[in-house]
Amino acid sequence: MKQISSDQVQYKISASSLNVLREQTQNLLAKSPLFSGLDSDIVTAIAARGKLLSFDKNEIVISEGCSKRMIGFVVSGLFVCRRSSPAGMVFAFQNARPGAFFCELSLISDDPCGIEVIATSSACRALMFAARDFRHLMEQYPIISSRMVDELAERINSLSELSFELATMKIDARLRKTIGKLARETNQLRDGGVINPAPTHAELATMLGTTREVVSRSLTMLCREGLIETSRQAIMIRSVDGFS
8 A cells, every 4th residue: 555644645647637637626516515506717716726636546645643634525536534443443434425525624623633534446536625725715705614514514413323323233234224325325226226336345344343254244144135136346236125
């Protein structure tokens, strides 16, 4: 795994592809709940305040304990926000896909970053903002500030639900709920729906805070029950009733 230091970023996008990527980025920004409805020139100005960066698979974007306050907007690929225990157990708090933000707490806290953000797919790109620059945007356009409050409230509710699930649900039930959520997010929650690409067993283990072996056993059980069918990088929903 190639790592970058907590206070560094790498700019690895060729000049020939920058214009296309910038247009793609601005389109994603304009569609995001935070910036939807804003004039195109405002969205262009917002995009110009960030730095478009490309990351290799398994490259660390932000290290746990990083003192440099950053907020990221996903342009392509998958970024996972996670934390590791002293014993080596890894738990994912957020899977950030195109159109999503990560590390929003840097806007309201000056403490070192409490999570690690890692690029987990190929062609991962993100528009990275210094927290102070994003705060200036929120001051300049109050509607962004109001929407960010809604975004943070939704994130807190999601983490509260996750905490409740960890305390009250067994791994099998949480895995079933996670598969249902992944299928719903990709409009595949139906009989015959296919999650592709699906998380690996190791990635599912990180999402659930368990081991790969436990996930493998639970997936095998779901297959035997006729709820799913697994293949390389894909999970097919055989019976949607098991995920309602």
